[in-house]
Amino acid sequence: MTAEYKVHGDVALITLDNPPVNGLGLATRQAIAAGLEQAQDDPAIKAIVLTGAGKAFSGGADIREFDSPKAITEPNLLSLILAAENSTKPIVAALHSVAMGGGLELALGCHYRIAAPGCKVALPEVKIGLIPGAGGTQRLPRVLGVETALNMIVSGEPVASELLAQLPGQKLFDRMAASNDSLLEEAIAFARTMADVRPLPLVRNLPCKHPQGDAYFQFARNMVKGLAKNFPAPVKCVDAVELATKHKVDSGLALEREIFLNLMLTPECRALRHIFMAERAASKIPDVPEDTARRDIRSVAVIGAGTMGGGISMNFLNAGLPVKILEMKQEALDRGIATIRKNYEAQIKKGKLAQDKYEQRMALLSTTLSYDEIKDADLVIEAVFEDMGVKQKVFEQLDATMKPGAILATNTSTLDVNRIASFTKRPQDVVGLHFFSPANVMKLLEVVRGDKTAKDVLATVMALAKKIRKTAVVSGVCDGFIGNRMIEQYSRQAGFLLDEGCTPQQVDKAIEKFGFAMGPFRMSDLAGNDIGWAIRKRRAVERPEMKYSATADKLCELGRFGQKTGAGWYDYQPGKRDAIPSAVVNELIEQHRASLGITPRKITDEEIVQRLVFSLVNEGAHLLEEGIAARASDIDMVYLTGYGFPVHRGGPMKYADTVGLFTVMQAMKRFQRNPHDDAAFWEPAPLVKRLVAEGKTFN
Ligand code: NAD
Numbered sequence: 001m002t003a004e005y006k007v008h009g010d011v012a013l014i015t016l017d018n019p020p021v022n023g024l025g026l027a028t029r030q031a032i033a034a035g036l037e038q039a040q041d042d043p044a045i046k047a048i049v050l051t052g053a054g055k056a057f058s059g060g061a062d063i064r065e066f067d068s069p070k071a072i073t074e075p076n077l078l079s080l081i082l083a084a085e086n087s088t089k090p091i092v093a094a095l096h097s098v099a100m101g102g103g104l105e106l107a108l109g110c111h112y113r114i115a116a117p118g119c120k121v122a123l124p125e126v127k128i129g130l131i132p133g134a135g136g137t138q139r140l141p142r143v144l145g146v147e148t149a150l151n152m153i154v155s156g157e158p159v160a161s162e163l164l165a166q167l168p169g170q171k172l173f174d175r176m177a178a179s180n181d182s183l184l185e186e187a188i189a190f191a192r193t194m195a196d197v198r199p200l201p202l203v204r205n206l207p208c209k210h211p212q213g214d215a216y217f218q219f220a221r222n223m224v225k226g227l228a229k230n231f232p233a234p235v236k237c238v239d240a241v242e243l244a245t246k247h248k249v250d251s252g253l254a255l256e257r258e259i260f261l262n263l264m265l266t267p268e269c270r271a272l273r274h275i276f277m278a279e280r281a282a283s284k285i286p287d288v289p290e291d292t293a294r295r296d297i298r299s300v301a302v303i304g305a306g307t308m309g310g311g312i313s314m315n316f317l318n319a320g321l322p323v324k325i326l327e328m329k330q331e332a333l334d335r336g337i338a339t340i341r342k343n344y345e346a347q348i349k350k351g352k353l354a355q356d357k358y359e360q361r362m363a364l365l366s367t368t369l370s371y372d373e374i375k376d377a378d379l380v381i382e383a384v385f386e387d388m389g390v391k392q393k394v395f396e397q398l399d400a401t402m403k404p405g406a407i408l409a410t411n412t413s414t415l416d417v418n419r420i421a422s423f424t425k426r427p428q429d430v431v432g433l434h435f436f437s438p439a440n441v442m443k444l445l446e447v448v449r450g451d452k453t454a455k456d457v458l459a460t461v462m463a464l465a466k467k468i469r470k471t472a473v474v475s476g477v478c479d480g481f482i483g484n485r486m487i488e489q490y491s492r493q494a495g496f497l498l499d500e501g502c503t504p505q506q507v508d509k510a511i512e513k514f515g516f517a518m519g520p521f522r523m524s525d526l527a528g529n530d531i532g533w534a535i536r537k538r539r540a541v542e543r544p545e546m547k548y549s550a551t552a553d554k555l556c557e558l559g560r561f562g563q564k565t566g567a568g569w570y571d572y573q574p575g576k577r578d579a580i581p582s583a584v585v586n587e588l589i590e591q592h593r594a595s596l597g598i599t600p601r602k603i604t605d606e607e608i609v610q611r612l613v614f615s616l617v618n619e620g621a622h623l624l625e626e627g628i629a630a631r632a633s634d635i636d637m638v639y640l641t642g643y644g645f646p647v648h649r650g651g652p653m654k655y656a657d658t659v660g661l662f663t664v665m666q667a668m669k670r671f672q673r674n675p676h677d678d679a680a681f682w683e684p685a686p687l688v689k690r691l692v693a694e695g696k697t698f699n
Contacts, residue, residue: 003031004053005038010046010195011188012039021059022052024077024102026070028062032106033075036083036091047191048087050110051094051184052103057119060101063128063273066264077102077134078257081109085202090194094187095119095161095173096180105132108139111200114175114190115165116183120158121172127156128276129233129269133260137240138252142206143171146216146241153237154224171206204249217242230515230648231268267658271650274699275640278633278651282473283466285458286630292459295405301326301377303394305336305367308411309383311439314340315468317361318440324366324374333367340365343440371401379464381433383411391415392423399424407457409433410448413484414535417450417477427452431461434481435470436642437527444642445470446481471641476628483638485623486652489615491532492681494520495549497608498589500676501600504569505581510605511612515646520612521569522579523644525562529555529569547678551592555585598676610667611677616652617664621685624698632657632698657697665692 002018002025014035016022032050039045052058065071075083084091084106093107096116101124107113115121123132123140131137132153141149148167152159165176175190177183210216221238228234236259243252263269284290300316302309302325313323327333344361347353374380380402382394391410398408408430410420421427432448445465449458458474465472475481480488497507508519524532533556539546555569562568563577570579593600616639623629629638636651649655656664665684672682684692691697 001031002028003035005035007042007045008188009192010044011191012042012045012048013184013188014039014048014050015053016051016058017053019054021056021098022054022103023059023062024080024106025062025065026073029075029077029080033080033083036087040088045089046195047089048091049094049184049187049191050084050091050106051187052096056098056103057093057095058100058103058106059098060103060105060124061134063276066273077105078253081106081134084109085204087111087200090191090197090200092187092191092194094177094183095121096177096183099161100124100158101132101136102134105134105136105139108135108143108203111202112174112190112194113172114177114183114187115161115173116177116180117160117162118180119161121152121161121164122156122158123153124156124158126154126233126237127272129231129266129272130263131233131237131240131256131260133257135253135256137237137256138208138244138249139203140172141241141244142203142208145169146208146210146245150220150238150241153241154220154234171203208244210245213245217245230646231272232266233263233269236263267650268648270658271648271654274633274636274650274654275647278631278637278654279471281631282471282634282637283462285462285474288455288458292455294460294463295378295407295456297321297378297407297460297464299324299377299379301374301380302383303327303380303398304383304385305333306383307437308435308439309381310336310339310343311437311441312381312383312411312433312435313365314343314361314440315435315470317364319468320364322364322366324368324377326368326371326374328369330369333369337365337367371397375401376403377406379407379409381409381411386412386414388415388419391420395420395423395430399426405429407431407460409461411435414480417448418452421450421452428454429457431457432475432477432481433461434475436483442642443469443471444483444638445472446483446638446642447472447474448477448481449474450477471637473634473638474630475638476626478623478626478628482620482623482629482635483642485628486616486619486635486639487643488535489619489681490612491520491524491552492546492548492678493611493615495552496677497603497611498551499549499593499596499598500674501593501598501603502608503581503586503589505579506603507608507612508579510608513605514609514613515649517644524552525568525570525572525579528562528564530561545680547681549592551589554588554592558584558588560585596676611671613652613655614664614667614671615681617656618668618682618685618688620653621687621698625685625687653698657699661688661692661697664688 004015004017006013018028039048091110092112093110094114096119098120100122123136125132165173177186224234224238240256240259243255300321300323302313305325305327316323344358384390384394410432417432421430431453434446436442436444447461462472494507504521508522511519536548560567563572566572571582620635629635632653635653639645639651645651665688668682668684671677672679
């Protein structure tokens with residue numbers, strides 16, 4: 001049973017009980033329907049109270065059911081709401097903590113609603129690419145007015161019950177309870193008062209109008225269209241609410257349903273639902289049980305006050321954890337602190353941070369030149385130069401000074417975390433925490449699991465990631481981890497495209513049109529072209545079989561490192577970031593092409609996108625096979641949160657599934673036959689071949 005039925009004198013109490021948020025899955029719906037039935041049948045019952053156990057009234061539909069027949073199995077949410085409306089005895093919905101999505105829609109089918117303060121009320125369906133599909137767009141405007149309801153439906157954002165209760169003329173809540181604790185008692189008393197009142201009030205019978213009608217909806221549609229970009233759902237929210245003002249309720253409900261079902265099939269909705277599940281999945285590590293005991297993290301030390309050290313520190317200060325930064329010289333500390341201040345002050349200027357919060361955060365920050373002063377920190381994160389010798393000294397020092405049980409983390413982007421761990425006598429306490437730049441902004445945190453990293457260390461850093469609002473994804477140890485190992489293949493393809501006939505701006509434009517925040521060449525100019533140069537020099541020694549276009553090396557030989565040198569793949573005007581196509585670069589590419597004897601050909605945007613994205617996909621498949629990534633959806637999260645992959649496409653692996661792996665493999669084979677591309681590069685990963693043979697997908 002996922003709902004409990006109890007009798008309080010002449011009032012029946014139905015309590016949803018489906019942790020964590022009383023999702024309205026099939027079993028819960030059946031239990032509620034059975035409770036309603038039982039109450040109708042019992043002559044001693046005069047009224048019904050519907051509420052939720054634990055931490056929610058209800059968080060809404062169970063999205064894991066969406067693609068299964070369970071979602072439409074009777075009683076589906078629509079018929080359950082209809083059963084509530086048709087109850088011959090009044091139903092009072094007692095809302096607390098969370099009343100969202102289908103939960104709120106169910107409450108809107110009840111005759112009365114009483115809410116505790118602090119209850120988060122929302123119709124968040126738009127966030128997974130849908131509109132509310134069980135009457136939300138038709139009933140909410142009737143109790144809150146068209147504009148408030150539309151704002152809530154288009155944004156999907158929660159609003160506190162006490163704020164809604166203050167809106168003039170609102171009919172969402174009949175009563176506010178004094179507190180969560182008194183809610184049930186008040187709801188039962190209220191139900192008793194209303195037991196004999198007839199006719200029973202229904203939200204569906206309330207009028208729904210907007211004084212400016214068409215003009216208002218046209219305005220709303222234009223606004224929303226501009227903001228929604230690649231997503232169809234927000235505009236459909238406007239359409240659906242407009243229907244509420246123009247149609248009788250039942251026809252409005254039927255049209256709402258039609259829009260809902262059509263959206264459900266769109267790739268954008270599938271992508272958003274995939275991300276919703278992927279985010280939750282990423283926080284789980286298959287062999288680390290959820291109840292693994294965690295270490296207490298009350299203080300953090302950071303080694304190195306450079307670009308990364310400063311940004312990393314800010315994350316913990318923002319979360320209220322004290323941070324001590326250690327450096328070799330006082331000047332480096334002063335510089336680092338000044339940068340942190342500058343970043344916070346910029347936030348204050350933009351109105352994103354209050355002065356007193358800023359002061360609280362800075363008060364948590366301290367600095368030192370001595371290891372002795374950080375020895376009691378629960379977590380230390382090393383962010384010194386990317387050099388094994390330097391890291392070795394730091395970790396030997398940490399091993400000698402840190403208290404037992406402290407977690408020792410490295411922010412290395414390319415070095416072997418197992419080797420770093422071997423510099424200590426406690427490799428079980430060592431883990432990689434790979435932040436992305438700017439570390440105080442970027443959502444992604446790659447948690448690099450060494451061979452010996454203890455499970456409680458992993459459980460601790462995953463929980464900590466949540467606290468500092470990062471999306472943590474676990475990666476095994478390999479060169480580049482998940483994200484950078486894949487991006488290297490993508491950059492290699494971008495180079496081959498230049499050799500064959502593209503200009504940097506053509507490649508960037510094509511992939512930006514696909515939805516990437518920034519194309520590979522603009523990106524490289526931003527990050528610094530010298531980084532890739534250093535990697536290629538290393539590769540030439542370690543993996544000479546790996547081919548690259550020589551254009552990037554030639555660019556670096558000219559000192560064109562990107563924005564920081566005022567020139568890279570593009571030209572830049574002093575103080576500006578606009579990428580201006582460069583005659584010098586075009587000349588350089590043409591000369592290189594001629595030296596290879598390649599006659600340039602016209603390459604379509606479609607081919608550019610496929611070659612760039614499928615290069616990610618193939619490397620992703622290798623990572624899965626090697627066990628570096630645990631799930632395809634983890635790879636998607638890395639790309640969505642760290643590399644600007646278009647959200648509406650759900651990540652590279654999801655995109656490949658959407659295109660179809662057979663088609664993806666066919667394309668790879670086509671590229672393999674291209675004499676100017678790298679045949680070894682396009683050999684489909686064994687996992688791709690296997691999935692195609694079995695007719696399966698990554699997800
Ligand atoms: P950085 O040069 O900006 O900063 C390094 C700081 O470490 C300097 O302030 C230096 O004085 C200090 N330092 C060097 N040796 C030290 C020692 N022995 N003890 C104490 N302090 C010492 O470098 P960064 O960009 O912040 O990179 C730091 C680490 O983060 C590297 O491992 C890098 O690979 C990694 N990383 C960088 C980025 C990025 O985009 N910059 C992204 C992810 C990871």
